[in-house]
Amino acid sequence: MSDTIEGAEHGKRSARADRAALVTALRPRYLADAAQGTERFFEPRRPDCPWCGSDRLRRRLRTVDRFQRKPGRFTLDVCRACGHVFQNPRLSAAGLEYYYRDFYDGLGEKDLGNIFAGKGKTYRQRAEPLRRFAPAPRNWLDVGTGHGHFCEAARAVFPRTSFDGLDFTDGVELAKRAGRVDRAIRGAFTELAEELAQGYDAVSMYHYLEHSTDPRAELRAAQRVLRPGGHLLIEVPDAQCLFARLFGRWWLPWLQPQHLHFVPVANLRAELARLGFTVVVEQHREPHDTVDLLGAVWLLLNAVAPPEDAPWLEKRPGRLRWLTRCAILLAGVPALIVATMLDRLLIKPMAGHFRLANAYRVIARRD
Structure with missing residues (x-):
């Protein structure tokens, strides 16, 4: 027993030492970034809504990076015409690289990987609603797959389905090596859509659209990739949630600066209809996450x-x-x-009422 305890303590000390060494190795690059200032991490502030074009904007939130505590201040505006909430000014390509660096991979890979690995039940619940409409899809593309944990869990629901994962980070290659995805596709979905055209029976975007610089382009890419009769599964944070208003900058799903867009469900449904989709499922209580x-x-x-x-x-x-x-x-x-x-015990059972649900889920069929 004592040997086991000593081994665990040695493992912890070793992990701390490894992390300290990595931090030291990474510090010169970050200090060089800081010396250039954070202004280059942002595009010019836009005067209109990226969803409907209205200029009726007001500030919804101003905050800092409350997760990694990297430097910078971030603003979310809301369109008073259509309700779309978006980061304004938005991160530039350099900003996206800087603020994503060492969050999902590198320094943060192990911690985030452990969190994702413990959400198997949640991932299965995300997959199960599709069984009503497609009991055995031949193949499934998970966009923004990260380390592929959703695909691994969804196999229990669809054991005969081939799962491919797409992401722009090296996490998707890690997912392939771990056997969580059958095929690892690295790159931007909008740029790969033509290559993947009509190649899938199901495409999932779970907590992906809010990270996208252009959600409409992502939806068009999904329409291109799906076969006729295929299904698109989307889950995103709901900024119309009551707790988003009550907690302000302390509402975790704001996840600044990574979340660039919060699309109201009515806007999403209208855009899907315009692209030739029929929404067959809309859920609010079920995707609610107990994190408020x-x-x-x-x-x-x-x-x-x-x-x-x-x-x-x-x-x-x-x-x-x-x-x-x-x-x-x-x-x-x-x-x-x-x-x-x-x-x-209190909020989760009530999530279907009083606009308490902090996320919504939509399943749409490509007609």
Whole structure:
């Protein structure tokens, strides 16, 4: 027993040492980025809505990176004509590279991979509604697949289906090596749509459209890739959720600066109809994720506590700051537990009412 404990402690020390060495190696590049300022990470602010073209805009939110705590400030505007919420000014190509770097891969790969690996039940629930309309699709393309954990879980629902994963990061290649996807496709979906034309019976975009610079172009690409009669499955955060208004910058699904667009479900349905789709399922209660209270408490604790060592900090935080961070997070554990219980036992059963659902899901058939 003692050998097991000693082995676990040695593994933890080794992991901390490996992370510290990686942070040190990455710091010069981040400091060089910081020396050039953050202005180049943004495009010019646009005066109109990217969805409907109206100039009736108002500020919905102004915040900072509350996850990695990289430098920069981010603004979300809402269109008073159609309700579309979007980042304005939007990240440039350089900004997208900077703020995604070491979040899903690199420094953040292990932690995010562990989170995704623990969501098997959620992923199966995302796949199951399609059984009513397509009991055995031949092949399925998961766009924005990340590390491929959805495809791995969906095999339990569709064991005869071939699952391909598409992403622009090296996570999709990791998914292929791990056997989670049958084929790894790396690149931008809109640029690969012609090559993949009419090649799939199902295309899924789970929490992908909000990351896209042009959601309409992504929908057109899906229409091109699907065979007639195929199905498109979409799930996105719902910015019309009550908690988005109540919690403001502490609502976790804002996920700034990564989430660029929040499309209201009415807008999405209208665009799908224009592209020749028929919406066969619209769900709000089922895709609701139990993160509203828990996420708000966590973001508050992370904002109050000194930052952990990261390569975008000028220097490594001292031991006192590290101890302070540990003490604040430890003191917040009871609040995190209470928030988790309320999310699961109180809010989740009510998510279908009072606009409490923080996400919605749509399944549309290509006619």
